[in-house]
Ligand code: HEM
């Protein structure tokens with residue numbers, strides 16, 4: 001960069017009277033580089049901070065809807081009454097209805113997902129997230145087993161992954177995802193969570 | 207290693223040549239600070255592009271989303287206020303730099319042969335930047351942006367064929383979704399691309415011609431790099447620092463309450479850099495001349511300047527003209543600002559000057575009040591959002607429309623303020639007062655003595671102890687704050703207060719105080735509930751009622767509960783309560799109130815047929831709730847655990863109700879609902895039910911609504927859950943044992 005025999009189109013000849021031939025002038029060059037960096041980075045950084053917002057966002061229910069235990073314990077959502085389920089009947093699908101956040105919109109009591117419930121004794125219920133652990137499709141149940149229409153994985157009624165289905169390997173890396181639940185004063189309450197699909201380990205999405 | 211890579215790259219791209227050409231361009235006479243404006247503009251634009259593209263990631267065009275998404279950027283998104291602030295103020299920086307850049311070019315005579323084309327390109331860049339500012343200002347869809355832009359696009363329809371242009375720009379006859387989608391596409395797509403294209407040509411041509419400057423003996427030539435680049439960079443840094451300081455001081459850009467197409471906004475003004483056009487319009491004989499012809503001629507002149515420069519003294523003419531234009535624009539801007547901050551101080555001597563003075567003061571007062579009201583509405587809306595969240599139909603339909611604290615003052619201003627005022631005492635400066643009627647003035651600008659009373663009482667705190675204490679004060683009752691500007695000034699109540707309530711001894715004064723408490727308790731004001739309850743326990747209220755009968759003889763004219771009769775003076779039973787106030791507004795001339803003694807108070811809803819009434823049930827209810835302050839406190843503390851449990855239980859009951867629509871969830875939507883002093887009021891009062899549609903609210907919120915067996919007007923939670931419930935219901939069709 002020190003050889004400038006060639007001049008720009010605009011100037012037929014370089015600085016002629018010049019004390020300032022293109023000799024390096026480190027003070028100016030250094031200062032210019034630093035300032036240039038600052039003015040370039042600031043607007044970009046301002047945007048980046050907001051762009052990263054989803055990684056740090058914690059939704060807080062608005063005052064009127066604030067849950068008694070917000071911020072502390074996990075939230076249990078009522079799905080139905082235990083009565084509604086026949087002991088050893090086929091699994092039934094229920095929507096999970098709770099508060100929904102969609103960026104700026106807050107909507108109380110919205111379906112945000114669904115679960116399969118099967119009552120297996122007087123006081124015991126199996127609870128599965130209906131999302132297929134393979135890649136996130138929605139499984140269905142024919143009363144004998146759970147099937148996923150997307151890549152044909154299938155699961156026993158107890159949720160465990162079937163090894164193969166008519167000779168093909170089951171693509172699901174794990175069994176159906178069970179959900180924490182309790183039965184309280186005759187109601188089935190579920191802690192609804194989604195999990196990352198496609199891996200053996202059942203890791204909840206935050 | 208680096209050298210080798212540079213060589214490799216240069217062999218393939220020849221980049222060194224271009225870099226050298228850029229950096230080692232000769233500057234005759236050396237680097238100068240005045241040359242920085244162009245680089246600053248490029249920097250400002252690049253900043254706008256970067257921050258704009260980031261904003262784009264969070265912004266949502268659409269009339270139910272735009273304001274809401276900007277609100278979220280501004281208040282909830284990490285660093286969002288800063289990002290938006292930089293975009294907002296850097297835009298203004300660009301607009302400030304444009305004329306500086308232009309003046310520099312013209313003073314340096316850099317717009318003449320052979321640089322005419324580049325000068326014209328510069329003018330195109332100016333227009334594009336102004337268009338970006340105009341389109342961007344609408345995007346937040348708040349009151350100020352909406353009305354400013356609306357006025358600008360209305361003016362587009364003035365030239366022949368303008369209606370078509372306007373329709374195309376607005377995306378239809380009226381402002382709406384398509385206005386935003388179009389403006390957004392223009393703002394973030396079309397205009398920036400055009401600007402980049404023209405800017406590229408502008409810079410390329412600048413590089414072809416070089417800078418217009420002359421070498422001289424004492425100022426040697428220099429290359430662009432590094433000294434000029436340093437100066438440019440330093441100037442950009444100064445600009446950036448200035449913008450950052452303003453952004454931090456203002457905590458980002460201002461956001462007003464959401465756009466309200468039906469609510470005229472008294473503070474509608476364009477962005478400050480368009481104010482001169484706004485002001486010009488006021489001085490012009492017609493809109494067409496002020497908005498189209500004069501700016502058009504000025505712009506045309508700017509375009510012709512390189513040609514004008516060819517004639518003798520042409521350059522001088524240009525310089526003088528550009529200075530005149532800028533000074534003129536500056537003057538108009540200052541004038542516009544000073545008109546808006548005009549005060550009533552320093553009344554000139556009687557005559558036309560005095561009339562003008564008061565007209566200006568009125569206009570400025572209205573402007574400032576509109577601004578303060580908008581600020582107040584925004585603060586309130588923020589509270590509502592913290593309390594309820596933003597429903598899916600948007601902040602305007604979902605929150606603003608049903609909120610008494612926002613709608614009350616609006617309805618009052620439209621319907622009541624022609625007589626009544628709503629004037630908070632000086633120790634409550636946060637409450638924006640609504641002045642009542644302004645005094646009539648004669649041709650000299652002097653206040654006319656009215657033969658006829660033309661006002662009505664100040665309704666701030668109506669029904670409260672303070673208000674009643676004032677009414678029963680002989681010093682105050684004949685003041686315009688109370689009956690002073692009504693026929694009741696000379697009425698029986700006023701003479702009663704004058705005659706019987708003056709010269710009270712200590713014991714009587716104590717009794718009067720009990721009367722005040724007892725009467726005010728009839729209003730069942732939320733914020734007085736604790737005092738009322740305490741005084742009731744202490745026996746003061748009963749004592750007050752006894753004193754009304756025995757000591758003061760109120761029931762000679764008035765009725766209160768079982769005592770006295772209707773017909774000669776307003777009923778004091780439930781005086782100031784929601785029901786009383788509702789019925790009073792509906793028909794003040796009713797026998798229960800003023801009867802034949804009614805002064806000028808119109809009957810706002812006397813008819814059975816709603817279409818005949820001046821105000822709907824919804825409006826009166828909002829007005830009443832606001833006057834009483836029922837919703838002022840949204841329940842700063844979250845509902846108690848018990849309340850939440852109750853709410854959950856209700857919801858549960860609902861979801862189990864399968865197809866049974868007649869759930870008996872009780873909904874108390876009449877004005878009486880307001881007498882619920884608990885924090886749950888929010889859940890079951892009609893006017894607030896977030897997602898209630900207009901008509902629904904209208905039918906549910908009447909004074910009689912409490913006797914209605916309306917089962918469908920559910921609390922908002924339930925309404926919101928409706929579709930959810932339908933799903934639940936159908937899913938549970940197989941349910942063998944319905945609860
Ligand atoms: C590539 C270029 C640009 C993009 C992608 C862009 C994008 C945006 C977006 C998404 C908004 C809405 C967000 C908000 O209002 O807070 C906005 C607003 C705005 N833009 Fe731009 N913009 C660009 C360039 C410019 C330029 C060059 C100007 C300069 C005149 C400008 C002036 C404005 C203004 C005045 C607002 C309103 C800011 C406010 O008050 O909220 N924009 N822009």
Ligand code: FES
Pocket residue numbers: 132133134135136137148149150151152153171172
């Ligand atoms: S998603 Fe279910 S099998 Fe692939």
